Amino acid sequence: MYRMEGGKAFTQALQNIADLVPLPFLSSFVGVGIKVLQACQDASTIEETVKDLQERVFGVVLEVVNSTVASNDEGSVELRGGIETLQSVLADILEDLAKIQAQRRWLLVFFRGLNKDRVDRCVSRLAMALKKFQLRVETSQLRIETSQLRVEDVLARITALRPQLDRIEDAVNQFSQPHKATSHREDMRLLPPIFVGRDALVDRVARLFATQKTSRVCLTGVGGVGKTSAAVAVTESSIIRNIFPKEYIFWVPCITAKSSDLLRRILYTQLRITAATYDSLDPLIAELNESKQPRLLLLDNFETPWLSGLDAHEVEQIIRRLEALPHIALLVTITSGMPPQGIKWEHVSLPALEPAAAREVFKTTYRNAAGGFELVADDAQLDNVLESLGHIPLAITLMATHGGHLGASLDDLLVDWGKAGTEMLSAGRLSMDDTISLSMERGVKSNHNALTLLAILSMLPAGTTGENLLKWWARTIHISTRAVAILRTAAVIEQDRGAFATSRIFVLPTIQSYMSHQNRISVDVRNQVHDACYDFVMRHKSVPDDRKFKSDLEALASEETNIQGLLMDIPVDAPRPNAVDALIAFSFYQSWTKPSTVVASHALEVARAAYDDPHVTDRDAAARRVAAAHECLGKLFLILNRYDEACGHFEEAATRYKSLHGRSDLHCAGEALMQLVRTWSLSTEDPGDLESLVTEAQTNLAHDKNDQYHVARGLIGFGRLLRWSNHLDEVLDPLSRAKDIFEKLDCPASTAECLYHMARTYAYQNEYAQALSISKDALKQADESGDAGLIRRTLRITARYLMVLGLHQEASDIIARTLSESQAAGGPGTIAQALELLAYNCAGMMDVAGARVAYQGAQAQFTKIISTQLGRDGVERCSTNLGMLDGLIVMEQNDFSRLKHPLPMY
Template identity: 30%
Template sequence: MASHLLSPNPPERQVGCLSFFRRKSVDSSSSRTDRFSCSLRPKDKQKTKSTSGTTQSSASEYAFDTTKQTIDILRQFSELLPVPGAKQVLEIGLLLMTTYEDVSALDEQVKGLNNRIGELMLVMVYGLADKTVHDIPAQLLRDIEKLGVDLQVIQQEIAKITAQNRLLLVFFKDVNRSKLDSCIERLNDALQSFNMSRTLDAAHMLSQIQRKLGGIQKGVGNIENKVDEMHAWMLKSKDAHNGQYALSLEEMPILPRLFGRQRVIAEVVERLMQPKPRIGVVGAGGMGKTSVAVAAMLDPRIHAIYKECHRFWVPCIGATSLLTFVLILKKSLRISLDTSSPLKDILDALKSTPEPRLVLLDNLETVMQLPEIISEGGKLSGEIVLNQLAAIPHISLVVTIRSNTLPSDVISWDLIHLEGVAREDARAIFTNICPSATAKPGLDELLEALGYMPYAVTLLAKQAVKSVMDPGDLLQAWKRRGAKALTKDLRDKMNRSLEFSIESPVLKDDPDAQRLLSILGKLPSGTTRRHLEQWWGKDIDSLSSAVATLNDTALVTIRHHDDQSPTLYVLPVVQSYLHEHPQYNTVEDQRFVLEACCRFVLDHASFPGDRHFKTHLEELDIEKTNILVIFLDATMEKLRRLEMCDDVELVLKAMVAFGWYQLRTKTSLELLSHLFEKVINEECASEIPILRQVAEARYCLGRMNWAISRYQDACADLEKARATFRKLGTPQDLVRAGDSTLLLADVQMRLNQHPDLVRTLVHDAEGEVGDDLKGKAMVLQRLGDYHLWIGQPLEGLEYAARARALLDQLKPAPGLELCHCVFIVTKCHASLHTDRWLDASIEFVELAKWAGLPATIAAALQCLAGCHIWLGNYEDAVRTLKEASVLCEQVGSPLRLAIVLALSGYAYAKMGDILGAKLAYEVATRKFRELERTEEGGRWLKHSEYSLQVLSAEEYDESLLEMPQVE
């Protein structure tokens, strides 16, 4: 069969065309003819005389009437069909085509409806002829039943439109057009269900059905003659490549309203206007590649270059073999030349005229994935056919393909990669379908969860309308169930779009690619190629081949960076699909991903002062979203299911290590709270390694609560951590108990507890750390804090100096502890207002930046800004405070951010910017009120409220403005 491509005569069904590009202005005499083809009419529009002298209608005049009569034939034939209800379906189709043809304000869309109805009627009856009910697949029976329902809905919608006043048809054209768009989309889906993409020949079908009826009913002779005349007329050809004498069932997909693609459409148009364009519109399914390509081809500037009959759409999706593809190509290009080789016919016909032709090869991935064949004529593949088309100078090519690449050693492709639309455009798509969602919360989050994929946004918007759900509720349903949250018809549409790639032969034949897809589907933010090789994909035998396969099918998106390894990620909608299918959620893959995540975190778990610390932070930054999602999905129940009960210590240790990373970058309680709720029962833990990780988790959680000024919660966590460490009892555990006790002392100072309590805690910690050098230094640090707190800054300086001397003996230098020492020194100089204040502040900033701790850098900048304010350097203060505010937002430090804003308000006021000062104080006041009440917070709130009162007075008096406590 493959050899037919190069030598044998093609099958009879090589008549037909696809002339979907319609002229903008169509006169009333041509509108009926154009129901199936805009190029159907010969130039002579006059009636023709028969030999008997009677007047007969020309083919162009009765083309549409013949369609009606053809359906009459089919209706009579339905009595013999094995499927119940087929006659009723045909009757509704005839009613639609004959009753609602006068919606002139929407003429173009009504013609599109009639075309599709005619197509469906022919395909349905032709496909059922000569079959018994037992021969018909259950799916086809369901499709026919659904078709009847769809036609009834369409009948109701068009009836509503035609019932409108004529003026309403004109003035509310957009509303009616939207309704017809919905009707047309129903028929587009029906076409796909009936495999219309296989380019069935209308005349062939009509003749076959007609001949069957000839032996049953004798009363249709007149109609039979007309069908035969139509068939014969279609076979005529004036030249080898002329689109004016052909009829086809395929129609160009009618464009929906497009949002957010204007720029890329203009880009395609611009490139099409260049010499010999070879354009590839690439990307994942659901991005709107076909719509973009068609919209570009319909642009008036393209019409000026390519005649209507020289623009072709070739639907490749039905090409199940190279032979089928060549026949589709020949039919779509309206090639009537018929020799021994259809491919040669195509090339010869295209070369026979120098006029420019524009060919859109839609869904080319179907062809490119077909295997190469060898016949007596040589090798043949989809790429070879493409190369031969591209070799013709006056043939312009546009292809759409579910792929990220289109490599060729012959064609220099100009690739345009489609990704998700912008957020505002995604909102427009959603609210155009569901206007009530415009002001509802959760819409932006839902669109983000869909990756701003136009098709997914469209389907979810329709679900919102059908289910009367707010975007926020729809988001939660999507997160829980993915596409299962949709109605069956919408779910099938989404799955069908994704399965073109996921169920493609090229992926099914590559188990390494399937496993890589499974792994990447569990990494929501993607990963770098380097991390893939070293961690996530290191056990995949042929990783490069697997990446290439996913790239070929556009199941992975690859983003290149100038100075970094490329990033690979799977689109959110594809991830959701994978999560619902067991093949991509095997126990082995889930266990591998969790183990790889744990080992990655622990391999990058260094501490401030370590020479790898900053590099490790950068590596964790890349994977932080993936790590958090994987850990939040880990529960004790899941560990049992994955047979990882022996790895609980590993998981807990990795979670705690990632908790420390979060504390040093952006504080979040979510993960460690999840650890105690879902992973480990703190009360039942008994094994020493597990207990140790539980204590570490409590200590880390206590530090987090301390950092975000939740001091009561910090006390509870630190008390539990201290008790568990003391219970473990080893010297190392007792040092950690001392650390917990010292931080507990700091919390008590912030809560303004009695000094004796604080002093007692520091004394207890001194006993717990024993002879540990770092532990001793930390005790001296806290004593320095304590003396500064009780108003003895000189003693505080002394203790801080002694602590630093001990820390300087440690190698590597402990960065966080050194920063804390310099912090105490800076605050003591600030309290004393000495000349060393500025120098100490600058040293503190430099040391914090060396250690690479954002929260500590923010604290150092605040100290430096306070010194600038004291010295009257307000511009320097504002510049420093701006830098500090960014870091406070980044790390999630609400109290420090509020203080920074209050300091900014004072500096702006001293610079004469009253408006800026009021704004800064207003925000600071609001943030202070939101915080847990402490002495420090209350003092700053009082200052902010008073400063706002002064600034808001009718006459501003600068002398009344009080300097904040900058030390």
């Protein structure tokens, strides 16, 4: 049948050589025959009848061409007359089919009988014309058996006819071939063996070609992200194949087209069009314009002629002339999002792979390269590797192939990546370095500012905003929009949408790795970026009682990843000026946000090395830095419920502060001692005699009576001691005096701390209504300060007081926020206390299932700190309550009253 591949191949051959047949009347006949066959295909709603007509017309055209080409009497009047008669019949059939096609599709159902009769009459007319044709050409022994023509016969005759048609086509092509023209035509690229994670994007791009309005699509993305594969997948989609038959989809590889001349030659070759010369595009445009058959041109790697060539204007003219043909659809892959102007492009950016797809590509590629052996690693380990590669498909494929061939572990691969970077990513002709280097050649290497800017951005793994780039990181060089445009055009940086000042500009991990090796970033640039980092941290150094504390937190948070990476690069033996101060300041920042001991431990190591340096001139300053590093590390261990380690650092900090010359650092010793007291009270059931320690802390804090701030800090410590020693009638006086001082000094964090302890004192005396009111005031002040740790503690007591007062719905809102804040902090003790509050409140709301799940979560977190009193008590309470809830289906008030409540409830 015509609709089979053999029929398609035959009609394609006829279409290609119809105008080359030396008999004009035969050429005309073939043209009409092809139109009838195509019309039959379009009118296939009346399926069986049209199939029969297709088959008969197909057989007639085949036999006529075969007999005429093989005849020794091609000029016969009889032969010509018979063919012209058949052509007239075919023209009438074509007209009837056009009438059928003109009907609305839903009307075809009602006119099925009428249309069937019309097609049957077409078949009859064709049969009669064939009989007359047989008589006219009887001497040529034409035999047509249309009523019994089989597919096998058709295919056999195509095979016999093909060499004759090929000889004619080859002869004409050879005659028309211009001198020195390239005759090598590249086939469409194949999809890679592993192609996942792109289905939605491929479908989206394919649908854009459904109308001429969106038939100019620009697929953009960095080198190695898989633009070519995605574009090929688009051309193979069923949506595209319904619009453009396979023979009308053309692959135009532009990677070697470094000039408009080469681009023209490639177009002629790939589109199978010949001309006397390739110096003009006119013959190609004329050929494309002659047939209105829709065609799809895939111009792959278009950045080469457009961005790397020397005659971009001429390249633009070529594209605009192609675009002017409405039946020519364009799919362009390019690294830059700036294709030729004057064309209404549909821009589609190809992102890196999603984590799940990236894992699948890596594992499958590794297994194939390893001869079937599976990669032994969990997803978390693999995700670390994939993140270092930026989830770029080419980098993933090369890394997995490299690892699979060697049987290497992920740890081995990460070590290699750290040492060699993108140099290790190569397989055969594929190389990540080559891909990046090609991008770099697009104006970057020849522009000093652009290259310097790329080096700076490559040292900032998280990228930065345009404002911070100009104000901090690149302030020593003049950054013009030209330099940014060059880097974006070369696709070595990416920029979020929006205004330059607020949008984030960043370099992908593969580019960062490429730049970090082979001394591609100069020492001067490295020093400049590090100095900018230290300055940025010190300019945003503050404490919770400073009014600018919250804005400083936001500023540091915006650059946290970059800062941490740069600070961890500080060498222990030779830090630059301000490096140690920046390390300590940033460590304190993390104690107020997301606690981590990594930077603080490095800060202590660097501070100790600086203090031990025999060439140090200011030993007091060096000693002060060591003390501050100990204090900060102690604070972090306290937040993370590692109490024993915290105590050691607080003790060391207090000792070092007290040993400094003069008395200006005694208040620092007092603060360290206050933290030590708090840690001891949490770490053991019987912290022992804390009175002498609190007295010493208060004395150190209040050594300068004119320093009202630290005098008030000492009063807080004294008030806490009175509460611990059960002198409740005396607690509120020092706390109230301290609160008054902090309010006058406009210190929200310390004011909140005073209110926090006052609320707990009232709660301890069972005055929960008063305690709740004060705790809400404390929460407002804590929120105003921005101190996350203080906010968490205040949230917890507010939730407790609400539950005691039976306000469980209001408590739910507070607990939800408590859980969020605790999760951000990350300490198991903090999370455990929030989950236990949730469990108890669920029970108070008679939600037994919710209570059970929350208690199980709290128990798991308390178990992580089982070595502490807090952990042991928490595990015991959760275990007891889970036992009471076991088997319980409906919660009653009596059941709730039997549960152990969180401790303390004050």
